[in-house]
Amino acid sequence: MSKNCCTPDGSCHTTAEIKTIKTTYKVDGVGSAHCQGVVADALGGLEGITAVDVEIGTGLVTVTTATEPDEALDALIAKTVDAAGYDFAGRAAA
Numbered sequence: 540m541s542k543n544c545c546t547p548d549g550s551c552h553t554t555a556e557i558k559t560i561k562t563t564y565k566v567d568g569v570g571s572a573h574c575q576g577v578v579a580d581a582l583g584g585l586e587g588i589t590a591v592d593v594e595i596g597t598g599l600v601t602v603t604t605a606t607e608p609d610e611a612l613d614a615l616i617a618k619t620v621d622a623a624g625y626d627f628a629g630r631a632a633a
Contacts, residue, residue, distance in 0.1 A: 579593045
């Protein structure tokens with residue numbers, strides 16, 4: 540049995556309908572909790588991204604989306620990371 544979930548905007552779905560894709564990117568310069576927060580906040584505000592996990596030290600940034608990120612989203616992520624003062628190094632090897 541699926542649980543019904545309604546969002547604040549009034550749209551509803553069942554948990555069976557929720558699909559997530561996790562994509563990992565490499566960002567250079569993430570060496571502290573402050574850096575972690577800056578990158579997470581910057582990417583978390585982008586449309587289509589539902590969650591962000593940033594690993595201090597490794598610079599691995601995992602974003603969660605409902606669909607596979609396309610070239611446009613990759614470019615937006617790169618631009619956003621660069622604007623936040625960090626170096627976007629592309630998708631991490633799977």
